Amino acid sequence: MKYFVLFFLISTELNAQMMTSVYFVHNSYELNLESKQKLDSLAQLRTSLKFKIFGNCDPSGTNEYNNKLSENRANTVRNYLQNKISENIQLINAIGLGEEKQINDNSTDELRGKNRRVDIFIEKAFVPGEKISRNALPSFLSTEISQMKVKDTFSLPNVNFVGGRHVWLPKGQSEIVKLLKILKENPTLEIELQGHICCDYENFDGEDLDLKTFNLSFTRANAIKEFLLKNGTDSNRIIAKGLGHLNPVAYPEETELDKTKNRRVEVVLLKK
Structure with missing residues (x-):
């Protein structure tokens, strides 16, 4: 699925927060072509936004290894975006969560693959008092x-x-x-x-x-x-x-x- 075609919605319809994810192969923090295309699309947004970046991984390594791998994944995404975005987008953080935020069980490689990811939270802050x-x-x-x-x-x-x-x-x-x-x-x-x-x-x-x-x-x-x-x-x-x-x-x-x-x-x- 080409997720990046959806991002035009954010600039006009985002009220609170949206998330997208990029995925990685086992033991890697290298971006593939599809991930780069997705991040390129994010970088084109012109609304004033804040990005929060969280790295994740499957539980196949030790806690120490997984924490470092997820941190490397988050930093890879941050560094890639840093060179692409204009001043309307703020990169708030890039944090590695290790295996803390599993979204699937790990019974198949396909499901493990969905845990090997970086989540990017795209936030347009509410005006104080807005409801x-x-x-x-x-x-x-x-x-x-x-x-x-x-x-x-x-x-x-x-x-x-x-x-x-x-x-x-x-x-x-x-x-x-x-x-x-x-x-x-x-x-x-x-x-x-x-x-x-x-x-x-x-x-x-x-x-x-x-x-x-x-x-x-x-x-x-x-x-x-x-x-x-x-x-x-x-x-x-x-x-x-x-x-x-x-x-x-x-x-x-x-x-x-x-x-x-x-x-x-x-x-x-x-x-x-």
């Missing part, structure tokens, strides 16, 4: 299919999650059953489930306390996907994606209700 209170999206459960447009985003009302977990609150169960019914009655529909988190603005995504992985927004979307698959929906019709805290409904989260609103999954219509 976000997003208007409610139309409900996927009550909008006529004929009125939906491909690529539109819809809410799943009342589908919210326990803090730090991919378990939805009890009131969401009946709503997810309704989603299942809609998909069964409309077998050509294809959707993307987009998971969200609250509260953690130092990291792009949160820790799933049950799985001990740092991809909570994805595991929330995937939990709904797994329910739909278990109940007969074809896997080719559903994509699960995690967006971290990229699009908060409410910011800052001043109440428990604000936090609950942000712990959600939304639906993008991919095909009618």
